[in-house]
Every structure is written in structure tokens, then in C-alpha cells.
Amino acid sequence: MAKVIGQAIKRKEDPRLITGEAKFLDDIQLPNMAYVAILRSPYAHARIKSIDTSKAAALPGVIGVFTGKDFMDINPLPCAWQAGGVKNNVNTPRVLEPEKVTFTGAGVACVVAESRYIAEDALALIEVDWEPLPVVVDAKKATEPGAPQIHENAPNNIVMEWECGDAAAVEKAFAEAEIVIKQPLINQRLIPTPMETRGCAAMYLPYTDEYTVWITSQAPHVHRLLMTAFVFGIPETKMRVISPQVGGGFGAKIFMYPEYPLVAALAKKVGRPVKWQETRSENYRATTHGRDHITELEVAAKKDGTVTALRVHTYANLGGVLSTVAPGIPTTLYGRLLSGAYHIPHIYCKVWGVYTNTGMVDAYRGAGRPEATYVVERAMDLVARETGLDPAEVRRRNFIRPEEFPYAPADNILAGLKYDSGNYEPALNRALELAGYDEFRKQQAEARKQGRLLGVGLSSYIEICGIAPSAWIGLPNQGWGAGLWESANVRVHLTGKVVVTTGSQNHGQGHETTIAQVVAEELGVSVDDVIVQHSDTLGTPFGYGTYGSRSAAVGTVAVYNSLQRIKEKARKLAAHLLEAAEEDIVYEDGKLFVKGSPDKAKTIQEIAAAAAIGYSLPKGMEPFLDDTAYYDPPNCTFPFGTHVCMVEVDPETGAVQILKYVAVDDVGNVINPMIVDGQIHGGIVQGVGQALTEGAIYDENGQLLTGTMTEYAIPKASLMPKIIQDRTVTPTPVNPLGIKGAGEAGTIAATPAVVNAVVDALSHLGVKHIDMPLTPQRVWAAMQRN
Amino acid sequence: MFAANFDYYRPATVAEAVQLLSTKENAKILAGGHSLIPAMKYRLAQPSALIDIGRIPELSGIRVEGGKLRIGAMTTHAAIAASADVKAHCPLLAEAADKIGDQMVRNRGTIGGAIVHADPAADYPPNLLALGGSVTAVGPNGSRTIDFAGFWTDLFTTALAPNEIVTEVTVNGYGKGTGGAYADLQHPASGYIVVGASAVVTVANGVCSKVSLVIGGATPNPVRASAAEAALTGKAPTAENIAAAAALAANGISNPIGDSFASGDYRVHLAKVLAKRALTQAAARAQ
């Protein structure tokens, strides 16, 4: 039988999506449902003196109007991942802010009405008496003397000061360095913009005191746990959380948001099912943003291009209040990755997490790793520039060599973990070959003579996937304080059909297909005979959800482990039925037979039936093929690759056109190459978006100037040429499937590749750096300055 | 995203529409709805009544009369872009229409709605002004024509009276010896222009006998680049002459619009660059 793993089979989830049969949150209609609209603060920093809801409450069709004062019995949201080993000055949102708001878009009141239209009409009738307070939006300025103070428990607006690496060793390396480069870098704030906005629907049964809550969630079990145990203070068994079809998340749908406990509490208060679906304008203000770092990069290097030390100081803007895992992102997932693909002898990173009067910032596709990769990959190009070496050569000279794996980055910045496996140069070479790098360099020189500006940029990234060993992420000095294992249950039903339930959550990644492929491969059944169920806390084992490129490298490994035990039991049963010794049973292509007698085989379907019917089982064997596995990975996985971007810059307008884009990625073994290519493809476009078009801008009053999709420029298809993709395969030794993970690689790699290309195009004009997004005006201005 | 309440009327004739517009309080004409409905969903516009002119047959269609195009106000961008008459008599207008938004927007949005909406970043106004022509408006006291040159009066504001309806747009066509071109830089999010330059150039005996150049996007309403027009008129359309003229393209622009994506200075710079490109292409097409 042909291998199923590695086949580009079509996705099982697509027919329902393409035909519109899939049900998203806003499709949920319950009998007698009421609708919620939320009044959000127009001020970035203000005290609420009073709220008069009487006019709104009097509007026909309004069921109830509520403010923060009505929910003082509900705890503020938890900040579940604080920066490890240091004090975090934590302030989190309440379901509705009762006293003070710290960013525009914070909810302060809500209306429940017979229709959303009536609810919106009523919002306009709520009268809030505001006392505006001074505003600060820039993370660095917020820490300076005299800046407006946002929270009493956070002097100078500092959430936490965190560091990793060896400051003294770095200091020494800089003192001895042949070359020292300093470069300020801004990694701008991004708005995740999944196609579907967030939403929540809830139903409450008073006699059993039970909630059913539908959430646009990447992690339904985590949402249930946080909402019950932390926010409401009730047993998690009193709530069922269902994540319906979810239209993308990019990280922003992991977190606990005020609206979810609010909607659940409203269902109880008004005694009717209620629903709230976010508008896009709300989404841009009230859903988490990503990135937003102000960084001072310092590189020490030798004249031969080898980097001897990195020193990185970063102000991470975390917004007006902390989202669920906000402090963990710019620390564990950022500082610990600053060695990139390179053997850098000494590294030091210091991070200030900062409150400002802006929207919450948390994990967004890549989460910390794109920021780290941007720093490292810009550093490599700056070294190339300074030494006059080719950027590809600088990367080669600094790469960690294959024989150095498992590799522990310098100064214990990775806190005890080691890069699992890697072979970086072949991916670089293949990318250069596909891109026609040498030829392009000649064209570039030719074009410059005619006043045309061509540029090429590289990005040889690594990332950290398969998050994460509980013994690492759960340690107090990493801060998460929870395991990040995954679970799976496999049942082979009487007819031989297989049902897998998983704690992972599928919101575009294709779990229903890839997990079915692993089952089909292992059990020798058809992919069509496997159903993967997920996203409902009723009926799935606990899992931490889908993010951090962990569902293949952690979640699917749990499935794999379960399958091994199912197979073992099937073998035992086959031995019993065939009256042979277990050691003599061969399991091949879905058939179990005694070695040498394949003609007298039992199919797995027959074995499943025998196990289910159960009248002839070996002594002590329980009926049914059913197994649950919990898999805690021993290490993270470290995918890598090289992307090459070629651009032409319009010398008169500064507009950038991408001529060619090549991606060679190594994500370990691949279950479904079409899905992996698609993940990387989409990720690349998102990364290009950050480089060229995206950027959330708050004015000095804390108003979001990019508050709609007319101003905030997510990338369009017309921005991209056809992406040329290839891969190398370096399996990870971390898990039995050899899978590393592919969900974020594209986003991580693309951004620096594009920026490096544009800077390369202008290098002969003296341009060394341009901050993102590289809009025509910024590129044009950089040309004027030099 | 949730509009406030409004009444809805669907008149069958222009007279009925004018009557409704004059009598219903806080009423607005609904054409393609592609500017008005988004504004209502943001509750930036809260009309009490919408008068849908989409079912008035005489408001749609394109005729050619004496070298001019007469285009009904309800004619969609897509219809203009695809019209053989427009392509034959005024290819620049077809090109401009084809650049608006995306296919869905072009299928619904109308020329009447676009010019009345008077968005500073809209594509039609600079091109219409460069081509020349007029707007026909009907009010309670009958019909009048308003030259394009006097139609756009301020940001999102026109010379139209509150009780008037645009019924037709008349655009000068052009033929052999004349070329038109439109060069723009688009905002990556909205797709609207940041700056656009529209040029119509007639070349006779090797010189530019007539030059029309209009810049949109840099100011609340499109502005004619008179100094650049004068500089090129009577000259050969050489690269140097065009560059020299284009350098004057922003002379009429004071107080340019500026925002976080493109400052006023940058827009002034773009006006010159895009003017050069539009003039170059228009002159090439004229020959």
C-alpha cells in the first residue's frame, strides 16, 4: 500500500467550507436568542465619573443595559503567562471596566436587545460622563520621567524587566570587537485580521446551573478552564465550551477576552440565550494586536564576518492592560531565540514590557519569533554591509554546523533546551539556486547603471515549534506555570471506522485531514474511514489548543502514540484469533496475519469487530479498541530554511515591487505537502504584509488611525508574484513522526527577507535601514536623506 | 456596521424622485450604495429616508452625440469600462472606470454616485475634469447643467442643491491626434488613489497643440495644472519638454492633504512624477 503520510490529498474539511455548509459563530441561532452590543471607550485614558443608562433602557426592544458595576462579582481576567523569574506588575481587563479605561475600545457598558440593530441604537443613548486623562502611546516614552502613569502598581508604566544571556561576557566581546554596529529597529504593531472576527454565544440552564458557551476559539479547553476556575470561580464541569467553525485566528483567538465571560454572565442575567459578534471596527480596537517592539540592536563582529556577540534592548508595548499571555511573548519566545541559525558566542537581551494607552498586544502568528528573527536577520545584513561580504557568505560563515546539533545557544539563552536538528547550508544553497542569485547580482549591477533599483534579500531563519515540554514551559522561570502537552483519543468502532478526538483545535490548519492521514498510515485504513472530532470540551480530552505550530508536533504525536497502543492490542487479539504467538503477528496494510501466512489474515476491521463484540477475547483483555494518550514533548522542534526575495524599487515614487520570491523550508517530515505549502505560502504573504503595507498607528491621543480596512493595509494578491517553494527534510529526533511544524515559518522568514531586499536595492545610495512598513513614502524619503 | 433606521422609497421616474427628495426630511438618494451604505453602517450618515433611483430606466445607458458621451447617472463603472462607445470615443474614461475598486464595486457603483460623493481620492473627478464636460441636474425647478470645472466645490461637497438629482454626465470625447492617460499611486488598503494625474494631449505637426492636465488626490478637489499645461502647449512632446512641464504640475496645489500614509510634501512630489508619466503616455498615444 502506498504511504498515506506525505501525500498531498485534498482536505476533508473543504467541501463544507466551499459550499457554505460550515457553521461559524454568527450562524448560531438559538430559540429566543437576544443580542448584545458593547459600548466602548472613545478615550484612550479616562476615568468614568458616571454612566446613565436610563434612556437606553427605555428604548423599546431593549432587554437590559449593564455597566461594570453590575459585574463586580466576576474576577478580572487572568494573566496566565507572566515573564519568568521576575516581578510582573499585572493589570488585566474586567468584563466591563467599572472605573477607568486605558485604551480606546475598552468595553464600559452593554445592551442586550431583541435585535443587534436595536442594541446598537440603544448604545447611542447611554450617557457616560468621562474625565479624560493624559495619554501615552509610545513604549519608550511611557517609561520616561513625567510620562502619564497608567496603573498605580506599575511605576513608569513598566510591566516587567526581563533579561537573558550574559551581560558581562557580551560587554567583554564588544570591548574586543573589530567591528561594532548599532542599529535602532522598530518592529511595528500589527493587527491580526482573521477573516472572521471574534464572537461568543451563551446559554444558561438555571436548574443545573450549567453554561454552554460558543466561542471563536483556538483553545476551547483553555477558555473553559480560565473562564470557570479563574474568572467565575466555578467548577469547570459546569461549563461546556464549543468552538464552531473558526475563520482564522493567527493567535488572536487563543486568549481570554472580556466579552466571553460577559456574554456568559448575560445569558444568566437575562435568562435567555445571547450572542455577540464583533464588528470589524471593534476587532481592530478590542482584539489583541501583535509585535510593537522598539529595539536597540548592537552587533560585535570580526572583519571576516563572524559575529562575536549580540546585545539587544527591547521595549515591548503590551497595551493598556495585559492580555492572557502577553508578557510571555517578548520574553521566552523572543529573547531565547536571538541566536537564530547562527553560532553566536555571546548574547544578552533585556526587555522592558510596557503599558501604554493602546490596545492589548499578545501572540500573533510567530509570536516573538518573527521579532527575534527580524533582529538577527537584519544583523546579518548589517554585518555584510560593514564587511563588504556577500550576505549569503556572512550567513554561511556564522551558521551552526550540522555536527554541532543538538545545539545549545550561547549563555543559556534557551534556558536549558537545545536545537534538535538542523542542516542550514543546503537550504540556503537551494534557495539561492532557485532564485538565480548570482545571475540577479549581475542584473542588479547592470540595472544600477540605468538608474533602476533592484535588490535581493535573504532570511535564514529558525523557529521554535512544538510548544512545549511541560518541564520547560511549566517551570517558574518560564512563567507559564502549566504543562503544554496534548491529548488524543482513538476509537476503532465495530465497523472499523475510526474516530479520533483531539484537544487540538482546527481553524484552518487541516487537522481533520492530516490526523486522518496518520491514522490511515498506521492502521492501514482508508482516510475516508477516519473522522477527527475537535473543538468541543464535551467529548474531547483536555488539550491546550492550536497555536505555536504545535498541533502536528505535539497534538498529532499524541494520536500516533494512541495508535501504537491500539495496534498492540489488535496484534494481541489477532494472535488469539489466529491461535498464534503475538510475536509472530505481522501488521501490514490493514491486515494482521501470522508471519508467512498472509492468505489467512484478519483485517483491522475484523479485529475491531471482534474487539467490540467481545465474545472471544484473550484472558484479561477489555473489549473495544479504544485508547487515550497524553503526550508531553521532551523538547521543542526547530524548523529552519532560507527565503530569498527580489524586488525592484521605483526610483521616483519609492514603490516596491516584488519580482521573485523563493522559499526553501525544512519543517522535518511532512504529512501533507499541499497543506504545508499552503501554510507557508499564507505565512509568507502575511510576512510580506508586515514588511511592506501593514502597521497599526495610534495618534498622540490614543486614537487608532488605522481603525478600518480602508486604512490598515493587509496584503493583497496583487502584491505577490508566484511563490517558488521547495524544501529540505531534516527530521526531528524529538518525536516519532519526525515532524517539526509549519504554521508560522512563512511569516517569520518573509519579513526580514523583504526588508533586506529593499535596503539592498538602495545600498549604493547609502541607505542602511528603513523601518517597516516600507511604504512608498518611507522608501522615497530614505533615498532623499542619502 | 449596523445602520440606523430609515424609510425606503423606490420611485419610478425622475420627477417622482425629485418630489420625494424635496418633501422627505433628511432624505438621501441611493444609487449603487457603495459609498453611502458603508457610511450608514458606520453611522457617519444617518438619513431618515433613502430614495432608491436604481429602477428608473432613463438614468442608465451611454449615448454618443456630436462627439460627446452622454452617460446616465446610474450607469455602473463596469458598464462604462466595457462600453464599446466609451472605448472608441473616450478610452481614458473607460480606463479610469476600470481602475475603480474591484469587480464587485464596479458592478454596483455608478458614475452619478461617484461624482456626487466627491471623495478627494476618487478616480472619476480628475479624469472628467481633464476631459471636460458637464453634469446635468434636475430639481423641483427643472434641469440645469453644471460644468465639471465648477461641480466639485470642497471635500465631499458639490455644487448640487440638496433637492437636485444628477441625471446625466456629458463627457467630451476625443479622436485621432489626441491621447489620454491616467497615472496613479494607489493606497494599499483602500485601493483609492493617493495621487492621480490625468492628461489629455493633442499633438499636431509635432507639437502639443492642446494640453489638459489635472491632479487628483492631493487636494479636496482635483486641480488643473495650468502652469504645466501652458509650459507644454506649443512644444514638441520630448522627454525634456514633458519633464520641464511636469515639474510645474503641483504649482496649483496649496495645502495638500497629508496623512500617516502620505504627507502633503510627498503628494506634491507624486503629482509631478505622475504628471510626467501621464503626459508622456498621453502624448505617445496621440501620435
Ligand SMILES: Cc1cc2nc3c(=O)[nH]c(=O)nc-3n(C[C@H](O)[C@H](O)[C@H](O)COP(=O)(O)OP(=O)(O)OC[C@H]3O[C@@H](n4cnc5c(N)ncnc54)[C@H](O)[C@@H]3O)c2cc1C
Ligand atoms: C471597497 C470599495 C472600493 C472602492 N474603490 C474605489 C476606487 O478605487 N476609486 C473610486 O473612485 N471609488 C471607489 N469606491 C467608491 C465607488 O466608486 C462608489 O461606487 C462611488 O463612490 C459611489 O457611487 P454609488 O453609485 O455607489 O453611490 P451611493 O453610495 O449610492 O451614493 C453616494 C452619494 O451620492 C449621492 N448620490 C448618488 N447618486 C446620486 C444622483 N444621481 N444624484 C444625486 N445624488 C446622488 C448619494 O445620496 C450619496 O450621498 C470604492 C467603494 C468601495 C465600497
